[in-house]
Amino acid sequence: MNFQMQKTLRLFLVMSSAFLLFACSSDSNPPPPCSTATPPPPAMASFEVTVFNLTNAQPLSPAAVIAHQDGYVLFSVGAPVSVGFEDMAEGGDNTALLAEADADSVVMVTESGAAPIGPAGSETVTVTMLESELPGLRISVGTMLVNTNDAFTGLNAMSVESMAVGDVITVLGVAYDAGTEADTESAATIPGPAGGEGFNAARDDQADRVSMHSGVVSQDDGFATSDLSEQYRFDNPVVQISIERTD
Numbered sequence: 001m002n003f004q005m006q007k008t009l010r011l012f013l014v015m016s017s018a019f020l021l022f023a024c025s026s027d028s029n030p031p032p033p034c035s036t037a038t039p040p041p042p043a044m045a046s047f048e049v050t051v052f053n054l055t056n057a058q059p060l061s062p063a064a065v066i067a068h069q070d071g072y073v074l075f076s077v078g079a080p081v082s083v084g085f086e087d088m089a090e091g092g093d094n095t096a097l098l099a100e101a102d103a104d105s106v107v108m109v110t111e112s113g114a115a116p117i118g119p120a121g122s123e124t125v126t127v128t129m130l131e132s133e134l135p136g137l138r139i140s141v142g143t144m145l146v147n148t149n150d151a152f153t154g155l156n157a158m159s160v161e162s163m164a165v166g167d168v169i170t171v172l173g174v175a176y177d178a179g180t181e182a183d184t185e186s187a188a189t190i191p192g193p194a195g196g197e198g199f200n201a202a203r204d205d206q207a208d209r210v211s212m213h214s215g216v217v218s219q220d221d222g223f224a225t226s227d228l229s230e231q232y233r234f235d236n237p238v239v240q241i242s243i244e245r246t247d
Contacts, residue, residue, distance in 0.1 A: 042130055044128055044247055046127070047244065047246065049125045050242040050243075050244075051122060051125075051240075052122040052242070053238075058145045058148070058232060061116055062114065064098055067129060068106050069137065073156070074154065076156075079209055080179065082097070083100075090191070108137075138160065138161075140158070141173075145234065146190075148213075149184060152176055155171060158171065160243060165247060166244075167245050172240055175215070175236060176211065179207040180208065186227055215235075216228055216234065
């Protein structure tokens with residue numbers, strides 16, 4: 001850099017400093033801003049939701065985890081489920097269910113597990129939101145018992161608003177029947193390792209409402225259409241769900 005360029009640069013810096021000094025000492029009302037410091041990031045809150053599979057031979061589909069305020073209902077015993085929920089309960093795919101949740105104004109965060117959860121296995125899903133969104137915060141969880149027609153389990157609107165960092169809530173979940181598909185237990189209508197088909201838009205279960213699941217009967221107990229052996233039976237509870245506030 002030559003002398004003239006250096007002189008020009010020094011002059012520019014001096015003039016810039018003088019301008020900033022004038023701006024910060026101005027008597028104008030309101031005074032102009034004098035600091036360009038970056039404001040601190042907003043405080044966040046995080047929860048780790050861990051799903052433990054308690055069954056002998058029922059894989060669980062990737063868990064759908066939904067953080068929301070009061071007013072969102074994942075499922076309700078005695079009422080029909082949404083199409084997105086049916087897709088999850090029959091085929092194990094939670095994509096449409098989470099899209100439905102995202103479209104709800106009281107839902108803040110949705111996350112999915114990365115993979116099915118095998119028997120005696122577990123997976124942890126983390127949801128994070130603004131700390132200012134904690135009042136009224138609830139967490140719901142849904143997952144399919146894959147070697148069934150439309151059995152599912154989960155957690156419905158657990159309040160976590162008063163949890164401090166380090167607090168843990170643990171609950172046991174039972175198996176429900178989505179009421180969207182007849183429990184034939186046939187390989188043609190089951191998506192899991194024991195079968196092939198997942199979601200079917202036709203609702204051939206006359207109930208068309210959520211109820212407690214009656215359990216797998218199996219071919220070993222004389223159910224003629226069943227392609228499930230006795231190993232796929234389950235007792236309640238079928239899942240343990242743990243929620244820990246980590247931030």
